[in-house]
Amino acid sequence: MTIDLPLVARGKVREVYDAGQDRLLLLASDRISAYDHVLPTPIPDKGAVLTQLSVWWFEQLADVLAAHGATHHLISAVDVPAEAVGRGMLVRRLGMAPVECVARGYLSGSGTVEYRRSGAIVDVELPAGLEEGSRLPEPVFTPSTKAEVGEHDEAISYARTVELVGPERAEQLRELTLALYRRGHEIAAGAGIVLADTKFEFGVDADGLVLADEVLTPDSSRFWPAATWAPGAVQPSYDKQFVRDWLTSSGWDRQSPPPELPADVVAATRDRYVAAYEALTGTTFG
Template sequence: MTLDLPLLARGKVREVYDAGDDRLLLVASDRISAYDHVLPTPIPDKGAVLTRLSVWWFEQLAEVLAAHGAQHHLLSADDVPAEVAGRAMLVRRLAMEPVECVARGYLSGSGTVEYRRTGAIVDVELPAGLVEGSRLPQPVFTPSTKAEVGEHDEAISFARTVELVGQERAEQLRELTLALYRRGHEVAQRAGIVLADTKFEFGTDGDVLVLADEVLTPDSSRFWPATTWSPGAVQPSYDKQYVRDWLTTSGWDRQSPPPELPEDVVAATRERYVAAYEALTGSSFA
């Protein structure tokens, strides 16, 4: 696919185009990444799920953003080129903050690994006795660096965040990230889904802090069915953990080019993405 717009960046999943007048066109592909690699097999409809779910979440989060004097970057999901209709968003061009803003309400993934080793996640001390899948006493802010394609995000301390963006901005990012997580958790809980953790990206438009990129999708979040949540083991999920698990058992060394995904893994992954969309929004994806 070629759009008659200047291509500014190509990430693991998205292309970013210059749409003029301080606007960008974000196009979500069906690519899927895992362990810092873009896999060779696409997941059908994944780009559309990410886009439609992000648009829906921007609406759900608008009140929280306004309460913090912030905004979101979405201008339109309709006024986009026909070639990418359904999987593209027209957004405001921003000066992006150089950190990924991660909120965790449950212990999972790399957080579990570090907790077992140190009793903390970077500089956030956690109580003893937690296990994989445990709900934390309160959500925590564990930011990370923004890695280039093929590189790995690295968790950073709050002090390092202050060095990167300044004390006032770091506190704003922490407060808003946790407020958005709490709202997301509340909405997901009503849909029978546990929002275990998620990451947000922010930019600025003048002095205004703006929520950017995608939000609360299976690519950026861990979603677990509430009915099966049981601390002490890896949880069934609606996100791409299913693909990670298959890769782990496939014998791939994470260094060589990743293998093609089998048809059943592709179909099951698509099913999880669509199920997350439908459960959260209450709407059919078809």
């Protein structure tokens, strides 16, 4: 796909173009990444799912943002170049906060590894007796660095967050991240989905914080079917954990170039992304 605009940046999944007048075009591709690598096999319709689901979530979260004196960056998903319709968003150009804002309501993934080692996730102490998939007593804020393509995000302490953005901004980021997670968890629960954890990115303008990038998608979140949630094991998911699991079982060493995904893994991954979209929004994709 060719967009006749200046390319600003290319990430693992998205291209960012200069749309003029302090605006950017965010274009989501069908690329999929895992373990800090972009895989060679695309997932059909993935970019469209990520974009359209983000647009839907921006609408659902607008009142939470307003209650915290914040906004979101979306200008339009319609007024975009014809080549970008369905997978492009026209957004405000922002200065971005230098941290990934992660909210966890359940123990999973790297959080489980850290908890088993130390009883905490970085500086967030957790009660004894939790296991993979356990719901936490309350959602927690566990920020991380924002790594370049090919590098790994690293969890950081709240104190380090304060060093990076200052005490007032750090508190704002924590409060807003948890408020958005709680609303997302509530909406997802109504659709029969557990929102286990997610990450947000925020920009800053003259008025304060602005929710940016993608929001509550299968790329940025862990979504589990509520009907099968059972602590004590890795949960079935609507997100790209399915691809991670296949890569692990394939024997890939995570260092060499990643393998092509088999057709059945591609189809099953697409089905999971579409299922999440349809369950959350209550509409048919496509």
